[in-house]
Amino acid sequence: MHRSEPHVLAERVEHAYAMHLPPGKGFLPPVVPVDVLPDVFARYQHACDALPSRFGEPGGGIRPWLDSLFSRHDPAVTQAIDRLSPMERQKAMTVLCTLAHTYRWEKTPPDQAAFELKRLTLPPGIDEPWTHLARVLWQPRVGSLWNVALCNWSLAFKPGGSDYSADELTLENLRFTHGWLNPPLASALEVFMLTFVETEARGVAVIQRSLDLVRSVADNDVQAILSCLETLDEAIKTMNHVFYKNIRARLIDPAAWNERIKPIYGWGLDTGEGTLEGASGLQLGAIQCADAVLGIENETFLPRAVAESRKYMPEGHRQFLSAMDTVRSLVPRYIRENGNAPLTQRYNLCVDSLRAWRQAHQRRGALYLCGNGAGPMGGTTGMAIRDSEHAVEEFHAMMQGRIGETMNAHIPVTADAQPTRVAI
Template sequence: MLPPVPSPADYGITSNYGFLSPDLPLEVLPDPYYARWESIVHNLQALILSKRLQTMVQHLPILSTSNLKTDAEWRRAYVVLVFMLHGYVWSGNCPEERIPPQLTVPLFEVCERLEVPPVATYAGVCLWNYKPIFPDEPANTLDNIACLQTFTGSLDEQWFYLVSVAIEARGAPSIPLMLRAITAARTGDSRIVTDCLQRLAETIDETSSLLQRMYDNCDPYVFYNRIRPYLAGSKNMSDAGLPNGLLYDDGQNPQYRQYGGGSNAQSSLIQFFDIVLGVEHRPTGTTRGDQVPAESKSRHSFIHEMRTYMPGPHRRFLEHVDTVSNIRSFVEARRTDSALTIAYDACLAMLRVLRDKHITMVSRYIILQSRAKPQPQTPARTNLATATTEKKKMRGTGGTALIPFLKQARDETGEPAIDAWARRLLSDGPADKTFASLSKVGEMPDGHLEVVGLCGTWTADDSEGGICHW
């Protein structure tokens, strides 16, 4: 007997807002008991600027989470605590290694309730961190949303989060759409599946256009040097000053822990696209011909690892969808249905274009910025922006070298293509002279990435990476 197709509502997912909070995130915790937390995050930029944030946190009482009542309050508490946590760690000249009980104790309790790790995640900085500008208008487009919390107070940081919020909202209708396609595939209804795939291709194309909006209001220099360091986690961050990770002190049994930081690779929407289309991701560095056990894929793939940073209900929803996903096999069994195969291959092409555009973005926001001559700082600071050197791998906020990851994830997206023209178009090898290959952002046939910009022409080797997004 086939497992039932999941109901998004069972996992707190809606057709209007998708993986965004089903209710608008709270702007403040309503119970006055938490006024001290709210006072700190309300003045976060001033406390960072005046170097008083650590002292303020250290003088906090250890507040109980027993006064948190609704899901929205638990999510707000998480946002408040992780913004305090990352500000506490990264706002000084060197990172603070020990997290005091004032943060550790309530954060552990909140994270256990929400099933997220005690670190800033995509959910904390994007999904649960927005509000409408005008409450009587929908909060699902870039022209009517603002951020609740930032580290820097800059427009650039707000925009960086809000583009992701808008992408999540735009992609939301695709969730019930593709669940309908899965149901239709079970009954052999090619017409409905084709229609759903055509609409999904349009949706992915629109999310790709939204990603391009990042350039409108987020300056690469500001992002690399001012914003990105605050999003860093504690995994693989030796060069940034955390060789052992963070020491979470709960007052009884302090433990070093290492977590990746906030990353758009933690977006459930993008992984949903992969799952329903049957795109499989292998451990970074392996090729299609390599023999990789199924259990090894989930254990070592960076994309699979990022699911552990998603809220528990979202993670379980993806796992449920994975058990019923049948679109790829449905299309492969009907290769003579040209409308169906073209619609399916179009989805893969749009998803690959999205990843291609992201590689361009990483190049502009990360790699070119890392090559620019650093401005002198007095006193010198140690963080993710200052740790990069020519001889060391650049790390993304999630703690991994990402050019290999991003290129492989993009190339894997085209592997399920059905028609010969689509396989050639989406191939990661040299293009047939009779076919135009999909743009690879200046990538050479040998896999190197050439970028031409104000800093000249250079090549990004596989040993270098960028931010973790899709």
């Protein structure tokens, strides 16, 4: 039987979804992140547990402490890495990333010297297993959103390794596992990091509705397309709500975020493999999925940075997003060619909802970047924003470009006809 191009595309994304994302979990781990590692990793976990009291101490400085703890590499650790299960490997990566990032920044707020650092020599006991693990995982040797946030949580009522439902992942139920700050900052850090987890949890519905939409377009089923656009819009709004409710001064103090929280999840240092980014919102999968299904154009700096940042995402996530890239023009082209008012309006409402997230991110992000910006990267993220003097203006302009691209996806409503089937 002849398969139309839309059917081939729909099958491709459905296949990629089934192959590369755990069912019902989207860009989150397949099970609750594991709690424990084999004994040989105990000293790494203990060091992580002790980090907040040392790293968060005024005037602290953790390099001498970590240098003495990890002055020697134990080959048993690298051998043990080879025997770990996939989720244990992610846990070990999260632990090592946390130690390495705190070592890189040394204390919080970091000294000027940490911003100016050109090279970093990690103690062998961290350097060797971290390098080995990154190689085994086919990941760059740096913290990523995946390890520092998306695999770094627990649920009070479910042990590590157990199955969970994305609906259970709410700020109330989640705990951030490996933090690096003492109270009261620990709570701001926790809310910030868990916002990414919660966003991906609500993003599961965005992915599923995106796939439904692609399928209904391939089937040329106008009633189904209308309903999919409606449910996709609801899913995007629900995902947006996570940002609106969490990113507020009452839960995360902007000055503390800028000075104490922001630097540590970025890396921004060349350690021989080019400048590595570290964790960032650029690595959030559900938003990229919504961009792809709505066919948002990708010409400005920011979407190029998002594409570049995919190398920090797990291989399966990249594969799924690459498949989504192939359907970019499918939905808007169908709607343009149909010229049907209800369809067009519902599609435009989805675009508006995505724009609303970007506007909130632009407004609140500017508020957070306004905090006390000490040091060459003080007002910046170390990635897209590099000029600390004009960080807010730079940020605003960059986000405005992306908002403009999002709005360009709007399709003019040309006819007020009833939904009809069209030739595709």
